[in-house]
Structures are given as structure tokens and as C-alpha cells.
Amino acid sequence: MSQPVTNTTARADVIIVGGGIMGAATAFFARQRGLSVILLERDLVGQYASGTNFGNVRRQGRFLPQLPLANRSRALWGDLPRLIGENVEFLPSGHVRVAFKAEDSARLEQYAQDCKPYGLELELYNGCKAVERFPMLAPDVDCASFSPLDGHANPRLAAPAFGRAARRAGATVQERAEVSNITRTAEDFVVETADGLRFTAPLLQISSGAWGQKMAAAFGENLPLTPKAPQMGVTEPVPYRIHPVIGYASWVEEEGVYLRQVERGNIVFGGGLRSTVDLNTKRAQLNPLNLVRQMPHLERILPDFARLRIIRTWSGIEGYTDDDLPVMGPSARVPGLYYAFGFCGHGFQLGPGVGATMADLLATGKTEIPLEPFSIARFAAPVDP
Known part of the structure; x- marks a missing residue:
């Protein structure tokens, strides 16, 4: 280039x-x-x-004053083929955040109210209604918050x-x-x-x-800025049936995992604990234990995940402010x-x-x-x- x-x-x-x-x-x-x-x-x-990165194109869950920027960006994602003349595999599949604990569900419900003045409309589904709407989810989901116009792209x-x-x-x-x-x-x-x-x-x-x-x-x-290495991976391809991005809405870092399925059938996942980075060598550490720690939370969202083979894992270098x-x-x-x-x-x-x-x-x-x-x-x- x-x-x-x-x-x-x-x-x-x-x-x-x-x-x-x-x-x-x-x-x-x-x-x-x-x-x-x-x-x-x-x-x-x-x-x-x-x-x-994971490839998430989501607005829900963001710091509220960041939503005007996120809304502008979402409009541009939908217009990228015309603007830049290339397809970056943006798919407005929707984005779901699921909660299993009452306190996490309460946060989702409050956010759905607070984000309305910023132009973000979310759909809430509680209990069995969540599984009826998203049948791939575990039966004990307490609340699901759905942003229908969000999605994912190929980073x-x-x-x-x-x-x-x-x-x-x-x-x-x-x-x-x-x-x-x-x-x-x-x-x-x-x-x-x-x-x-x-x-x-x-x-x-x-x-x-x-x-x-x-x-x-x-x-x-x-400024205080810490480099961290996220943990991501991808499974073998399976029949395509998970359209939205799904994230675990927990304020416990280890539980904060997410997944999406691409049309080729592979499920891409990430989240949870981060590893360390060496900025001088430009290397991110990939910690196998973090992969092990992701599994029970991914299976909590999607029980069938336990039957899939992981074919590749990777990391990157990200900067986090305090x-x-x-x-x-x-x-x-x-x-x-x-x-x-x-x-x-x-x-x-x-x-x-x-x-x-x-x-x-x-x-x-x-x-x-x-x-x-x-x-x-x-x-x-x-x-x-």
C-alpha cells in the first residue's frame, strides 16, 4: 500500500x-x-x-456521552461500500446482551431507558421471552437486551x-x-x-x-494508559444459525465474554481477562489459561458451545486508560x-x-x-x- x-x-x-x-x-x-x-x-x-479485535459494531452498553459519536459511526458503517468502494463484511445482524443475575438485568433495564434520549432504542426480553426470541440462548437467561441495528464486521x-x-x-x-x-x-x-x-x-x-x-x-x-492483550478465538464451522452478536452482560471482568457467528459457520469469540504486552517487541502474550477461563462463560450463554472444537486463538495490542x-x-x-x-x-x-x-x-x-x-x-x- x-x-x-x-x-x-x-x-x-x-x-x-x-x-x-x-x-x-x-x-x-x-x-x-x-x-x-x-x-x-x-x-x-x-x-x-x-x-x-473481535469485530463488534455495537452501540449498546457504551458510555452514554459517547453515543453521538457511535451513532455517527453506525451510519457510516452502513454506507461504507459507497464511500470507500470496498466491502468490509459489515452485517447489521443485531447485538444482544444477556444477563443471568437480577442486578445485571436491572442495569440493562436502566440503560435501555437512559439511552433513549441519545437515539438508541433497545428491545428488552425477560425470562422465557428472551429464549423465545433467541432460542439459541441458555434457558436460565434472566434478561436480554437487543439492539437490532448493531452488528459486526471483519477487522x-x-x-x-x-x-x-x-x-x-x-x-x-x-x-x-x-x-x-x-x-x-x-x-x-x-x-x-x-x-x-x-x-x-x-x-x-x-x-x-x-x-x-x-x-x-x-x-x-x-496520561495513565496500560497496554493489554485481549483473548480471542474461533471455532470449527457449524451450520449458520446465530445471527446477532451475543455478549454476557456482567460487571465481573472474567464473565464479560462475547461471540458471533460468521456466515461461513465459524463462531468467533473473545472477552474475559486480558494478558500482558511488551510494547518494545510489539508482542502480545496469549495466555492459554485465559482461554480455559472463557469456556464456562461462553457455555453459559450458548450451551452448545461445549461441543465445538477451537481451531485458532490470537491476541492483539490495545491501550486502556484508567x-x-x-x-x-x-x-x-x-x-x-x-x-x-x-x-x-x-x-x-x-x-x-x-x-x-x-x-x-x-x-x-x-x-x-x-x-x-x-x-x-x-x-x-x-x-x-
Whole structure:
């Protein structure tokens, strides 16, 4: 996907560091806004969290003030074939959250009321009504909350498709371009890569996922961010009968598993406990014990899961802030600097909306999507760069 850069210095309106779905979508939408764009990715577009996640395109269960962004993103997911000219296997199959305990059911019921002003309508089914509506579920489900317009997509396709669309639209997309240094002059950001290339622009967006913390700190903005490795897997193919994504609505981390079936018949699953990450080697630890711990909770949702063979497991590198909310919007210290990283394992659905919203900011300095809860200014006092 990379384009050869013949000059040692290239200039654009904006440089985006990080080619996950956030950076690639921003590059695409910024080109639609008429900005010249350079997208720099240290390895391959979509290689890390954006390409290794579960593929959930869900709105329900989100932090309520995040719903305007999620709603914008959901509208874009439905229009992606026209917008970017590629099919990323988005399927609006619906999304179900199931609870087995009364206190978890009460949270689902309260959320269904609280999300209505944000334009999200959920269907609630209690007891036997839940199993009648979703017969694959265990008979002791206490409550099921259904979001009919949510669904899932293929994470291995989405970010690369945005990267290719951005390139077709005129963006410079440079892979294998590891950033070694970023400085600020009176007018521009100067970004240098390990192989000696130099890029300049008056605007800079950092979308480097779990590595974003280090880059923000270089500008005197520190934040608590922990890299974690999710546990995912896929089963052998079986007849296709589970249409919606199904998640275990529990506030106990180990119980928070989820699954979806693709039309080829395989069941993709994830959730539960996370493992550790080494950012220097870019390696996520895959813990076999976490797979074992997932099984009883997956079987609690879907009793037939116990009879299936697991054919592959994997992990990725995700960045988690202490308050489980992303860093998104302008820097609190440096004019022209913007952030979009730290999406805490639930950023895939937001990707198109993040790209469009960041393009608003880059082009005009403002957006109609409320971003105050995600400002980097909410964290501790700045550190010296």
C-alpha cells in the first residue's frame, strides 16, 4: 500500500501518525475535506488492535456521552461500500446482551431507558421471552437486551480498506515508516522516520494506539494508559444459525465474554481477562489459561458451545486508560496537535465516526460531536517534555 517518497522532505496540511482504523479513516475523510494528508504507519495499516479485535459494531452498553459519536459511526458503517468502494463484511445482524443475575438485568433495564434520549432504542426480553426470541440462548437467561441495528464486521479488512481509499483519494500512505522523532517549529510539526525521511505539516494527529502515551508525553501531556492483550478465538464451522452478536452482560471482568457467528459457520469469540504486552517487541502474550477461563462463560450463554472444537486463538495490542475512555480531540497544550487513541478495547465500531469527526476538527477546528469527556486535559497535570 505504501507510496515511494522520492524527496527526503515532504509537506502536507496534516500528518497522521498511526495507521489503524482511526488514523486510516481520518486520512480518508480529511481528503474528502480537501486537506493534503500524509499517513505514517510503523508496520502495516491495520496490523495491530484494528486488525486483531473481535469485530463488534455495537452501540449498546457504551458510555452514554459517547453515543453521538457511535451513532455517527453506525451510519457510516452502513454506507461504507459507497464511500470507500470496498466491502468490509459489515452485517447489521443485531447485538444482544444477556444477563443471568437480577442486578445485571436491572442495569440493562436502566440503560435501555437512559439511552433513549441519545437515539438508541433497545428491545428488552425477560425470562422465557428472551429464549423465545433467541432460542439459541441458555434457558436460565434472566434478561436480554437487543439492539437490532448493531452488528459486526471483519477487522482484518476495515482499516486496510480505509487506507487504500485514502490513497486513491490522494493521501500519501507510507507503511514501514517508524517515527523516530517529532519536533515543533514556529509553523510546523517536523516528523522524522527511522529510515531518514522527513515530513512537515502545520497539523499533527497522533493515532498510534497503545504507543500514543509515549508520543503525548513528548509534548508534555501525560496520561495513565496500560497496554493489554485481549483473548480471542474461533471455532470449527457449524451450520449458520446465530445471527446477532451475543455478549454476557456482567460487571465481573472474567464473565464479560462475547461471540458471533460468521456466515461461513465459524463462531468467533473473545472477552474475559486480558494478558500482558511488551510494547518494545510489539508482542502480545496469549495466555492459554485465559482461554480455559472463557469456556464456562461462553457455555453459559450458548450451551452448545461445549461441543465445538477451537481451531485458532490470537491476541492483539490495545491501550486502556484508567477511566476506560479514549483520548480524542485537540491537545490541551500544543496548537495544531490532535489525538485519537486509547479506545480501551471498544474502538472498532467508532472507527469511521472518529475519522469523520477528526477530519472536522482538522479542517475547521470544530465538530458537532461532543468530545469534552475524551479530552486529554482530564488527566493529571502536564509533565515537562
